[in-house]
Every structure is written in C-alpha cells, then in structure tokens.
Amino acid sequence: MSNSHKAILITYPFEDAAKEAISLADAAGYSIERVVNQHHITRSRYGIGIGKAQEVKQLVEQEKPEVIIFDEVLKPSQQYNLASICQVEIIDRERLILKIFDRRASTAESRIQIKLAQLRYDMIRAREKVRLARAGEQPGFFGMGKYDADVYFLDIKKRATVLKKKLQKEEVRRNLHRIQRSKAGLPTVSIAGYTAAGKTTLFNSLTGESKITGQGMFTTLSTFTRLVQSKGTKLLISDTVGFISRLPAYMVDAFKSTLQELSYSAVVLL
Incomplete structure (x- = not known):
C-alpha cells in the first residue's frame, strides 16, 4: 500500500x-x-x-x-x-x-458516536495521568501541570456530555422512524456479525444497493435500512455495524443507539 x-x-x-x-x-x-x-x-x-x-x-x-x-x-x-x-x-x-x-465515519450520527468513543478513551487515560501526576510518579501531565490535567479532564467530561445529548436526539429520531415502520406493518430483517464478514455484500445482493464493500474492517459504521419486496411481501433489510473480539464496552456503548435496531428486528441474520 x-x-x-x-x-x-x-x-x-x-x-x-x-x-x-x-x-x-x-x-x-x-x-x-x-x-x-x-x-x-x-x-x-x-x-x-x-x-x-x-x-x-x-x-x-x-x-x-x-x-x-x-x-x-x-x-x-x-x-x-x-x-x-x-x-x-x-x-x-x-x-x-x-x-x-x-477514517470510516460517513454519517453525522456515526461521527458523533466516534467522537464520544474517542473522548471516553481519553477520559480513561486522563484519570490515570492525573493519578500519576498527583502521586508524583510522572512529572505533571507528561509535560502539563497538575492544574492543567484537572482542567483537561473536566473539559473531556463536558464535551462527552454534549455529545451524549446529541446522540439522544438521534435516538429520538430513530424511535420515530421505528414507530412509523411498525404502524406500516413492515418487519425488519437485520444482518449482523463480525466485521468484514460480507454483511454489506449480502445487503447489496438482497436490496440491489451498491454500498461500498471490500475496504477492510469497519466499512459500515451506521445502520442502513432499505425497503424490498419479495413475492408480494414488503419488508425492511438492515445492514448493521460489525464487531470484533476484545472490543471494549465503552465503544459498544457509544454505538448503542445504532445497535438497538437489532432488538426490534423480526429476524437477525448472523
């Protein structure tokens, strides 16, 4: 490459x-x-x-x-x-x-989710860096003073709170769409599984879409749903976020609103 x-x-x-x-x-x-x-x-x-x-x-x-x-x-x-x-x-x-x-984020929601995950990663490490600074095990915040470390930690928390509120708005939007689909009597079939396992390829085959595939892990970071009709029956097919081994809980939690789609699916293809 x-x-x-x-x-x-x-x-x-x-x-x-x-x-x-x-x-x-x-x-x-x-x-x-x-x-x-x-x-x-x-x-x-x-x-x-x-x-x-x-x-x-x-x-x-x-x-x-x-x-x-x-x-x-x-x-x-x-x-x-x-x-x-x-x-x-x-x-x-x-x-x-x-x-x-x-690198993969392509929607407003996925960008918010990723920023939140990044802040949670930094927050975990900020706590450790602050602890080291206070214990005198490292000089300051790897070059920053103790006061600056505390300010940085609080700043991360504030930014995370703002992003959580934005995600809550996205969740409300998703719930409204879900209610509309439910009223229309449209069942949802979700494709789930390991990242880069071919979920999007299957989604394209079933829906006639041409979503990008073959670019390695985590090509899909947002749920994409399309209406299809088969033998006179209408249903929704969703392509979901893929995951890997040893994925930390805070990353999964950042994508909670996206993953909730799975719990409302009539069928989940693994």
Missing part, C-alpha cells in the same frame, strides 16, 4: 490474533513491516518484559517504523515507558480501532 505508514506490530503468538491485528492495522493505514509475538503483553511496566522491549528497540532501529502497534490496551504509564525506550509513537489496540472508526 503506497499510502501506508510503516509499523511494527506486537501481538499474541496465535494465528487468528495476528491476522486480526494485521487487518486492523491495514484498515487504519499502516503497513506491518515486522511482527513481534509475545504470550504476555499485559506486563506492568512496558506491556511486555524488559528483554522483549529491548528487542523491539533494536527492530525500531533496523526498520525505522513510524509507529509501534500494540495489540492490547496500554495504560498511559506503559505507553510512556515503552515509547521512552523505543523513541517512537505507541498505538495501542483501542486507539488503533478508533483511528479506523474516524
């Missing part, structure tokens, strides 16, 4: 895990130059052991990647420590997924 950014991947030594992580990296615009396998990537100081961290440092010197992609969730202190050794940006699994979401 000519527009890809070089990266080193640290992941588990299992084929499925590595394949998924590489697909995520590709969807986010990264080309994996080297893969580092490690059974334990949740160790306290660097996410990996010190010996493996030194090994990664040597790979960085050889490959000159722009980032290291870490296929797990890292605490701010772990991210900081590993970046200090390797002298390159560290992107953990959740940040990588958020980058994909940001």
Whole structure:
C-alpha cells in the first residue's frame, strides 16, 4: 500500500490474533513491516518484559517504523515507558480501532458516536495521568501541570456530555422512524456479525444497493435500512455495524443507539 505508514506490530503468538491485528492495522493505514509475538503483553511496566522491549528497540532501529502497534490496551504509564525506550509513537489496540472508526465515519450520527468513543478513551487515560501526576510518579501531565490535567479532564467530561445529548436526539429520531415502520406493518430483517464478514455484500445482493464493500474492517459504521419486496411481501433489510473480539464496552456503548435496531428486528441474520 503506497499510502501506508510503516509499523511494527506486537501481538499474541496465535494465528487468528495476528491476522486480526494485521487487518486492523491495514484498515487504519499502516503497513506491518515486522511482527513481534509475545504470550504476555499485559506486563506492568512496558506491556511486555524488559528483554522483549529491548528487542523491539533494536527492530525500531533496523526498520525505522513510524509507529509501534500494540495489540492490547496500554495504560498511559506503559505507553510512556515503552515509547521512552523505543523513541517512537505507541498505538495501542483501542486507539488503533478508533483511528479506523474516524477514517470510516460517513454519517453525522456515526461521527458523533466516534467522537464520544474517542473522548471516553481519553477520559480513561486522563484519570490515570492525573493519578500519576498527583502521586508524583510522572512529572505533571507528561509535560502539563497538575492544574492543567484537572482542567483537561473536566473539559473531556463536558464535551462527552454534549455529545451524549446529541446522540439522544438521534435516538429520538430513530424511535420515530421505528414507530412509523411498525404502524406500516413492515418487519425488519437485520444482518449482523463480525466485521468484514460480507454483511454489506449480502445487503447489496438482497436490496440491489451498491454500498461500498471490500475496504477492510469497519466499512459500515451506521445502520442502513432499505425497503424490498419479495413475492408480494414488503419488508425492511438492515445492514448493521460489525464487531470484533476484545472490543471494549465503552465503544459498544457509544454505538448503542445504532445497535438497538437489532432488538426490534423480526429476524437477525448472523
């Protein structure tokens, strides 16, 4: 991929895990130059052991990647420590997924949902950074003072509250559409499952639509519904957001209004 950014991947030594992580990296615009396998990537100081961290440092010197992609969730202190050794940006699994979401967002609702998920990611880390600053384990907020860290944390909370209110308005709109469909007696068939499993391809085949497919993970981030008629029967078919393993609860919650469509479906195709 000519527009890809070089990266080193640290992941588990299992084929499925590595394949998924590489697909995520590709969807986010990264080309994996080297893969580092490690059974334990949740160790306290660097996410990996010190010996493996030194090994990664040597790979960085050889490959000159722009980032290291870490296929797990890292605490701010772990991210900081590993970046200090390797002298390159560290992107953990959740940040990588958020980058994909940001690239794929195509509707107003999905953009709001993604911004909310990003703020929740930052909020979790802001708490940790504030804790480190107060405990004196790191000098300030990685360069910011204690007061600035508190202000930043409160700012994140305020912005998240604003986005939640916007999503509530979107939920009201969805409920109105749902009520209208119910009054019309139109059953809904929803297509659900793993991301990049071919849900949109099936949706296009059933509806005659031409939604974009084949662009990797999370091509669809909003529910799309179309009316079809088969043998004199009218029904609605919905293409839904796909998910992957180890997706954090706050990301799922950010897409709650979209996923609620599944609970109102007469049939869910998996």
